[in-house]
Amino acid sequence: MRIAVLTLSDRCSTGSMKDRSGPALVALAGEAFPGAEIVAEILPDEEARLTARLIALADSGASLILTTGGTGLGPRDRTPEATRAALDREAPGLAERIRAEGMKLNQFAALSRGVAGLRGGTLIINFPGSERGAREGFAAVAPLLGHALEMIAGGNHH
Numbered sequence: 001m002r003i004a005v006l007t008l009s010d011r012c013s014t015g016s017m018k019d020r021s022g023p024a025l026v027a028l029a030g031e032a033f034p035g036a037e038i039v040a041e042i043l044p045d046e047e048a049r050l051t052a053r054l055i056a057l058a059d060s061g062a063s064l065i066l067t068t069g070g071t072g073l074g075p076r077d078r079t080p081e082a083t084r085a086a087l088d089r090e091a092p093g094l095a096e097r098i099r100a101e102g103m104k105l106n107q108f109a110a111l112s113r114g115v116a117g118l119r120g121g122t123l124i125i126n127f128p129g130s131e132r133g134a135r136e137g138f139a140a141v142a143p144l145l146g147h148a149l150e151m152i153a154g155g156n157h158h
Helices: 010-014 021-032 046-061 079-085 092-105 108-109 131-152
Strands: 001-009 036-044 064-068 116-121 122-127
Touching: 001 021, 010 036, 010 079, 021 036, 021 131, 036 046, 046 064, 046 079, 046 108, 046 116, 046 122, 079 116, 092 108, 092 116, 092 122, 092 131, 108 122, 108 131, 122 131
Parallel strands: 001 036, 001 064, 064 122
Antiparallel strands: 116 122
16 A cells, blocks of 8 residues: 655745654554555645646555645645645545544634545545644544545445
8 A cells, every 4th residue: 555645835845844744644644554655745835736746646556645734724725726626526524524523622623624535546635734733633534544445445345
């Protein structure tokens, strides 16, 4: 299984700020899927570049792509739009769960615009850009990921 973690941040991409949410997602994904090959990248908040990277990763066989950052209300927060452009179909329940569980712990989780969905056989999920938001978001969907990936791969039991 191949997993990609993409951090979207202008400041992290230039080295002026340390990425904390990406490494947190790498660690969590490694715990959830022992033995998985996990790659991590940092990109600036550029919509077209993110869409192209999501398409390339999905089309080259990644099973799961986790993004962190760019889901808020800021003028350069375009991760949901970039992700939608790469998706074949959405899986709104995952993003809804991330927000619902997040709002139990932090009222500002309601401001996240993250989406989730499929491109071919790849599940793509947007997480908030803060380490806390990424950790809490992953915890919200972690119990569902194994079954979701099995279903995407053609499993047919419920």
